[in-house]
Amino acid sequence: MTNLPGADLHWPEGCMAGTAMHELSLLENVREILENHALQQNFSRVTKVTLEIGKLSCVEPEALRFGFDVAMKDSLAENAELIITELNGLGLCRQCQQQIEMETLHDPCIYCGSPFVTVIQGAEMKIKDLCVI
Amino acid sequence: MCGICGCGQTNNTTKLKSVLGQNRHLIKHEHSHHGHVHGHHETERLVKVEQDLLSKNNAYAEQNRAYFQQHHIFTLNLVSSPGAGKTTLLVETIKALKGRFPIAVIEGDQQTEHDADRIRATGVPALQINTGRACHLDAHGIGHALMVLGVKDHSLLAIENVGNLVCPSSFDLGEAHKVVVLSVTEGDDKPIKYPDMFHAADLMLINKTDLLPYVDFDVERCIHYARQVNPEIQIIKLSATKGDNFSAWTDWLAQRI
Numbered sequence: 001m002t003n004l005p006g007a008d009l010h011w012p013e014g015c016m017a018g019t020a021m022h023e024l025s026l027l028e029n030v031r032e033i034l035e036n037h038a039l040q041q042n043f044s045r046v047t048k049v050t051l052e053i054g055k056l057s058c059v060e061p062e063a064l065r066f067g068f069d070v071a072m073k074d075s076l077a078e079n080a081e082l083i084i085t086e087l088n089g090l091g092l093c094r095q096c097q098q099q100i101e102m103e104t105l106h107d108p109c110i111y112c113g114s115p116f117v118t119v120i121q122g123a124e125m126k127i128k129d130l131c132v133i
Numbered sequence: 134m135c136g137i138c139g140c141g142q143t144n145n146t147t148k149l150k151s152v153l154g155q156n157r158h159l160i161k162h163e164h165s166h167h168g169h170v171h172g173h174h175e176t177e178r179l180v181k182v183e184q185d186l187l188s189k190n191n192a193y194a195e196q197n198r199a200y201f202q203q204h205h206i207f208t209l210n211l212v213s214s215p216g217a218g219k220t221t222l223l224v225e226t227i228k229a230l231k232g233r234f235p236i237a238v239i240e241g242d243q244q245t246e247h248d249a250d251r252i253r254a255t256g257v258p259a260l261q262i263n264t265g266r267a268c269h270l271d272a273h274g275i276g277h278a279l280m281v282l283g284v285k286d287h288s289l290l291a292i293e294n295v296g297n298l299v300c301p302s303s304f305d306l307g308e309a310h311k312v313v314v315l316s317v318t319e320g321d322d323k324p325i326k327y328p329d330m331f332h333a334a335d336l337m338l339i340n341k342t343d344l345l346p347y348v349d350f351d352v353e354r355c356i357h358y359a360r361q362v363n364p365e366i367q368i369i370k371l372s373a374t375k376g377d378n379f380s381a382w383t384d385w386l387a388q389r390i
Binding site: 009022059 | 187249282
């Protein structure tokens with residue numbers, strides 16, 4: 001098989017920062033964002049992390065809570081408190097222009113029944129703010 | 134591709150080490166500082182961040198996208214459950230189209246080079262990314278893969294993601310389209326069971342249609358569910374192994390390259 005195209009190409013180890021479960025990957029991103037902010041804004045410890053997670057995002061708040069302590073271990077946010085603010089799903093019907101509440105990504109418009117609804121709130125997953133020392 | 138992290142090498146172990154070293158320094162500094170001020174009042178303050186958890190991945194994805202546009206590389210991110218037939222679909226696609234334009238493939242699996250070997254047997258270069266514990270490919274990994282693989286200008290780049298209908302939906306790789314493959318040996322309600330993926334995809338391929346007489350899969354119901362989640366999703370029914378309606382897919386591709 002060695003003559004086949006690409007058979008001699010090898011994936012350099014260490015180029016993939018991911019971990020099992022996308023919530024853990026996201027928590028690693030949280031840790032990295034905190035570390036960058038610590039350097040820029042001159043703080044050495046984080047005591048509270050507030051995340052804003054939309055109900056239509058593909059993130060499970062419980063999985064974030066479950067993984068948070070492990071992901072923050074040995075970092076400047078070790079033992080920090082985690083607050084998760086959940087944002088309701090909101091959509092705008094492209095047919096009748098009404099704003100509707102959305103529980104899932106496939107909720108049709110409750111006024112005209114159209115499935116053409118644009119999500120305007122609820123897909124968020126971001127770090128809102130931090131309490132730091 | 135990796136201007137953001139600065140790891141311009143194909144192997145970024147050095148950079149990783151330096152980042153880790155920096156973090157250790159940060160932690161060490163924090164500990165010594167903590168020790169120093171022990172017993173004194175420490176003032177807490179609020180720092181506004183307002184940063185998306187995927188901002189790093191999205192920045193890499195935009196770099197990849199710019200690279201693809203500059204080099205006229207049409208990139209697809211193929212996603213599905215394990216066993217939906219992505220690799221077979223790619224092998225047959227390559228056989229049908231490799232005389233018309235250059236094709237390259239990036240394969241994502243947790244372990245083994247099996248899929249990349251199947252692609253290489255068609256004469257097309259393939260790079261296997263073993264994600265280890267990770268359940269998805271990310272844009273940073275794709276940037277590195279591009280440097281290793283050396284994709285030609287004016288070509289088709291197919292990225293076969295890890296078989297998983299959940300996590301890959303969140304990670305933009307810089308592709309032109311996500312293509313979700315659903316085979317008729319699965320449930321016809323997958324689009325509403327895993328709505329994020331079907332919402333994110335531009336095209337759904339219903340594969341293995343030759344097996345329809347033997348399985349309890351309602352094609353119309355599946356399409357109805359898919360359009361509920363994503364009214365604009367395009368749909369092609371085909372069989373990659375038997376070739377049924379396969380030209381609808383290769384025409385879709387050829388029109389876009």
